[in-house]
Amino acid sequence: MSNISKKFKDMTDTGLLLTITIVVFFLMYIGAIVFQGKGFLKPQTFFNILNANAALIILACGMSIVMITGGIDISVGGVTALVSMSCAVYLDYKGGNVAASMLIAIGIGLAYGLVQGFLVAYLDIQPFIVSLAGMFFARGMTTIVNTNPFNVQNESFVALKDTRIIVPGMGSVNKLGKYVNAYVEIGVIVALIIVILMFCLLRWTKLGRSFYAVGGNKQSALMLGINVKRTKFMSHMLCSLLAGIGGYVYFLHVGSGAATHAQGAEMNAIASSIIGGTMLTGGVGNIIGTFFGVLSLSTIQNIVSSAGLDQAWWTGITIAAMLCIFLVIQSVVMARKKRAVKK
C-alpha cells in the first residue's frame, strides 16, 4: 500500500481521507473490544459483520465509482429490493433455477444502468432526481411484482444460501465446550472479489482514470480528450450493475423477498463511501477506503445494538451523526485545499 501512495503522489487527498477512515475503524474496533468485552474478541463476530454487509460492500463500491465521477445514485436500495423480490418470485412461484435467477439480477441491474446512465449522461438531468425516481420506481415495482414478503423454499437456492466457507484456525469454543468453526458466506467472497476488481479498475485502467478526471474537472477532462458523456454513462452502468449483483448477494443472505428489504441501503452505501474518503464533489475516492467505510459503519451498528441501546431507531441516528461529522471534515479539508491552491 505504501508503494502505491508513493506512486500516486497527486492523490494525497485520497491518502489523507483514507488514513482517517482506517484509523477510525481500528480505534472503534479496539474500543468495542475494550468496552463490550468478549463478543468482539471472537473472530466470528467480525465475520458476522462481513456476512451481514457483503451486499453493502458491493453497493458501496458502485456508489463510490458514481461519486468519484461526480454523480450519485440513490436507487441502489430499491434495486436490491426489486432484485430480491423478482428472484424470489421467479424461484418459488415460477419454478425457475438458480443460475437463471442470477441472470435476472444482472439484467435488472443493467437495465437500470442503461436508463439512468442515459438520462444522466446524455440528457444532462441531475443524477439525484433521476435516481430518486429510480428508487421510487423500484420500490413501487417490488410491491407490484409481489405484495407480501415470503421466504424462498427452492432447495438448490437454500443449499447455496446455507453454504458456509470455513475460515481455518479462527473458530472458538462455546459455552458447551464445543469447538465451533468460524465461517463466511459465499456473498463475502463475491464482495471481496469485487472490491479487488474495482480497485484494479480504478487504479490501472484508462476508464478508471477517466472517472477521476471527469469527477475532478470536466473541462480539463474534455481537453484531455476524455469522452465525458460516455464516462458518466459507464459510471452509472457500473453502479447499477453492482447494485444488481449486490442485490443478489443480499437476497442470498436473507433468502426472502420483501418490499421493505434493504431500506436505507442507499444511505448506508453513500455514508460508507463518504466515511471511506470519497468526496461528494467528485474526483477523490478509493475503493479500499469504501471497504473500510462499510466496516466502520457496520461495526458502529453492531456496537449500538450490543450496547443494549434497545430501540433499533438508534442505528439511524448514529449513522446520520457519523455521516454528518465526516461530511463536515470533508468540507473543511476541501476549503483548506482551495485556500492552499489560491496561495
Place this chain on the structure above:
Amino acid sequence: MKSVISKSIILLMIVCMTAVFAGCSAAEEPEGSDAAPAQGEELITIGFSQVGAESDWRKANSQSMIDTFTKDKGYELIFEDAQQKQQNQITAIRTFIQREVDYIVVAPVTEDGWDTVLEEAKDAGIPVIIVDRQVAVSDEGLFTCWVGSDFELEAAKACAWLKEYCDRQRIKQDEINIVDIQGTIGSSAQIGRSKGLKDAVRKNGWHLLDEVPGEYTQAKGREATARMLAKHKDVNVIYCENDNEAFGALEAIEAAGRKAGSNIRAGEIMVISFDGVSQLAIDDLRAGKISCIGECNPLHGPRVRKIIENLENGVTPEKYEYVDEDIFSAYEELTEIQTEGKSYPVKIIGK
C-alpha cells in the same frame, strides 16, 4: 511530506491489523474456557427480540417482558425492536449469541426462515423460547418451547358469536357478507384468524367477499376498509384481525358516511376485532361501534419467567403452551357460545 506521514500511518495500521488478528485467535482460546466458571452468581441475561411496536397488543407484550425481567428479580433483559423485519431479528439473535446471553426469547415476525439462525443458537448452547407467533422449522428441537395464543380458537369463538347473534336476531346466515382485513401476511395470528374465519364461512354459509391485507396497523386498516366499502356495496361485516385495524376500519366507515354497529338490518356495518388490549377498543365495544372482540392475552412475561425458572432447575417445559383467553361483547343476551363441541362464556362489557 504529507505522503510520507500518511505512508507511515498506513504502515502502522497494517501492523496493528495483524496484531489485532493474531491477538484475536490467540486470545479466544483461554477466553472460552474462562467464561464458564466466572458466571456463577451473576444475573441471568435474556435477549428478547420483539417484532416491533406496531399495535397496542405488541406494546403491552413488550411491557410485560420488561416488567417481568428486572434487575432486582435477578435478570438482565436485552430488548431489541426489529421494526417488523425478520432480517433485524436474525441480526439481533446473532448479537445475542455473540454476547453469550443465557436465554433467547423471540417473538418472530413470520413463521418460516428460522432454521439457520436457530441452529447457530443451538450450536452456541443457548435455549430459545418462542413467544406469540409460531415458527415453522425442519427440526422442532431447534427451539426449547413456545408460548402463545391459539389464534384459530380465537377466530372460531368470534365466528361462533356472530352465528349465535344472527340466530337470535333472526338474520339469515346467508345474508352475512364479510370482508376480512388481514394482519401481516404469514404471521401466525393472521394464518389462524383467517383460517378460523374461512372454516366458519364454509360451515355457516356466509359470503366472504374479499380478503385484503391490513398489516395490523390503523393506517392500512383504514385504507383497506375504505377500498372495500367502495368496491362492495353490500358488505355488512368487517372482520379485522386486530384492534388497530378495527380503529382504522371505524374511521373509514364514518368517512364513507356509514355507521358502525351491530344492527345489520338497519344498514349498520358490524366490526369484529381481536386483541382487546387497549382501553380504546373496550370503549368502542361499550359504545357499540365494535360488536365483538376475541381477546388475545399479551402478558407473556410471567409465563416465560416460569419456563426459565424451570429450565434453571433442570425441568423440561411443555413444548407448546397456550394462554387462556376470553371473548368480549356488549350484547347482553348472549352469555355463552359453543364451538367444536365446547362451550365458552362470553364476557359482557356493560354499558
Place this chain on the structure above:
Amino acid sequence: MSIGKNRNVTDIFGKLFKNQIFIPLAAMFILLLFNLVADPSFFKITMGYNSAGNPVLSGYLMTILDNGSELAILAIGMTLVTAASGGQDISVGAAIAIAGSTLLRALCGTNTRPDTLRMPIFVAFIISCLVAMAFGAFNGALVSIFKIQPMVATLILYTAGRSIAAWINNNELPIISEPKFGYYGGFIPGIPIPTPFFIAAAMVVIITLVLKFTNLGLYTQAVGINESSSRLNGLNPVFIKWLTFVILGACVAVAALIKVSRLSSINYSVIAKDIEMDAILAVALGGNALGGGKFNMASSIIGAFVIQMLTTTLFKFQVPSDALPAYKAVVVILLVVFSAPVVRDKMSQIIKKMNSRKGAV
C-alpha cells in the same frame, strides 16, 4: 405532446403555453378529462354528516382539496429552497414526523392518553414550529455554510428524522381525545369544507404578501441564478439559502399539525411517507427548474393539487398505496426528460425544421 397542439392552434394558445403556469394546468386538464371519460363519479360531491353530526362535503374532489393542502404548503417552502439552492430537501417527510412528535409531546407530556391537554394547541404549535425551523436551520447550515449538495445534506435528516421523532416520544404513540385538536385536519363544526384547505389558503396568502412586499423572491432567484454575481451585488447568498430552509421548516410544522390532527395520533414510520417525492414533483410539475433560479409560486401550488389529483385518481382505480411510487416515478421521469434543456433544444430544432419545410411548401 403539447408542442404538437401549439403548432396548430391560435396565437393566444401559444402565449399561454409560454407561460409557466400552463404546464400544471395542462396536466390538470388531462387528468380531469381522463376522469370524465373513465368514470364521471369522480366529480360527484355529496353533502353528508360526519360522526359528530356536522355537515361535511364529501367526494373525490373534496379529497383532493383536503389532502392536497399539506402538499401545497410544503410546495411553497420547497419552491424557495429549490430556487435558492438548486437542490431539494428530501427530509420533509422525516421532519414532519419530528414536528408532529414534538407537537404531541408538548400537548401530552409523558402521558400517552391524556384527558386534558397540557397547554393550548397554539402554544404547542409554536414549539413544534420552532423545532422544525431549527432542523431546517441545521439543513440550511450544511448547505449554505458547508457547501454540501442539498439532497445529500438533507439525506442525513432523512435517515435520522423518524428515529428522532420516535425518540422524542419515547417510542410511544400518544392519542389525543380532545375533539378540538381534530379540527385542524378535519372539519370545524358547521363548516362543510375541510379545514386543511383554509390553512393552505392562509399560507398562500401569507407567502403572496411576503413575496409582494419584500425582496425575498428577487433575492432567492438572484442567488439561484448566479451565486457569485449576487454576492458582488451586495447580497448574502449564504444567509438567503439558509433562510429558505428555515422557511421550509415553518411550512413543515404547519403540514405536521394537519397530519397529526387528522389521526389525533402519530405513526413514526408511516406519517408523511414519500411526501418528499410529491413535494419535489409539485415543484417540477409547476415548471420550475430543479436546478434553481427563477420560480413561479402559483404554478407550484397548482402543481401540488394536480399531484394530489393524480394520487386520488390512482387510488380510485384500485392502485394500492405501496405501488403508487412506481407510477409517480414514471411521471417524474417524463417531466424531467421533457424539461431537460438537451431535449428542449432537440425538440425546438425539429419544430423549426418542420415549420420551415411547411413554409417552403
